[in-house]
Structures are given as structure tokens and as C-alpha cells.
Amino acid sequence: EIVMTQSPATLSVSPGERATLSCRASQSVSINLAWYQQKPGQAPRLFIYGASTRATGIPARFSGSGSGTEFTLTISSLQSEDFAVYYCQQYNNWPPLTFGGGTKVEIK
């Protein structure tokens, strides 16, 4: 099983600032990595797939990078609607599909 580890668990950022979220895989997942945003009481929403491709309707301030075992989700200038929990997920080697534990982006 590929273990996905996200850091930090919580990220405190002021609106307008840049946020950098990390995701590490226990073995290479190539670029088969997705990022999801989840707000309280809502289902997760696909933001990034293929490590760096934005899903439909996702603003350009969100960018994904990385390959192999190290990945980053960057939010260039945080807006109020961006405060949420973000999960990474690998789909390179499954079953099982595996998620990271999540990073909560909160208002500083």
C-alpha cells in the first residue's frame, strides 16, 4: 500500500498571502496524484489531477507540481473561499487508492 503523508497538518495564512502544501508518497506514484478541497459539511471537490492539471473551473491561483514521491499544492494569493481542508490522493498503484491525512488551511 502506498502511504500518502501531508504536511503541515494545519497552515495558518493571512488572506492575500501564499500557501504551500506538501504531499509525500511512500513510493513513486509518477504524476498520478490528485488534490481535493473540502469545506465543512460538503463533499470533496477535485482541484488538481495529473499532479499539475487544474480541474474544470478551478482558479489559476491554484497550482500543483511534483512527480514521483514529492508534490506541492500552491495557492498564490489566498482568498476567503480558499480556507478549507486539502487532501492529496494517489491513483498510480491501486488497489488500494490512498489519501493523505489532509492539510487544514486556516485564517491567521
Added chain:
Amino acid sequence: QLQLQESGPGLVKPSETLSLTCTVSGGSISRSGYYWTWIRQPPGKGLEWIGTIYYSGNSFSNPSLNSRVTISVDASKNQFSLKLSSVTAADTAVYYCARHPEVDGMDVWGQGTTVTVSS
């Protein structure tokens, strides 16, 4: 626009079987290149993959659930279903169904349904 909707009992007794159905609307469950997946989220915790099925019936489930999972598909009703046997309080969670393209992330999700295991 493709939509998924979970349905099923919100309360299940310990040791019984949890049964949920996901109804797909706005598109066909039989479209090639897409898997159909169940995910759950215990209160205050992260996301856990339960299992996935293809329209052909080929399915996969999480080994951590110790073979308690059965996933099936009914293409005539455009639905897929989850059965989780011998439930305990640890199975209390929000259960989501989602569409999973073969080479992408899960791009369409249901709104989720809360299942509580309690006597």
C-alpha cells in the same frame, strides 16, 4: 450534468449490514473509461477509500475492511451499491459515492450520506 446521489438507512445496528445505493443521473454508468467508487469519512477524520467497481462488474475493495465489502452495479438502473457487513461503531461515517476516470482523480461526487452505527 452528471450527478450522483447516495441513499440508504441513516442508522444501522452493530453486527448488521450497511447497505447504500448511488444513483447516477445525467450520464450513463456504462460509459467506458470510468470507475465508480465509494469513499467514507468518519467524524472529524480524513477520507478512506472503500472500494471501486467498473460497469462490467469488476470490483476492488480496501483490504483493511477485511472482506466485509461487497460492491455491485445495476446498469439497467444506472446505480451501484455498497454493502458493508458486521458493522461496528467504527463504521460510523459520511459515505460518499464518486466517479473516478481511469487516469484522473475523482471528478464527480455525491453529497454524502451520514450512517451511524448504534443500537
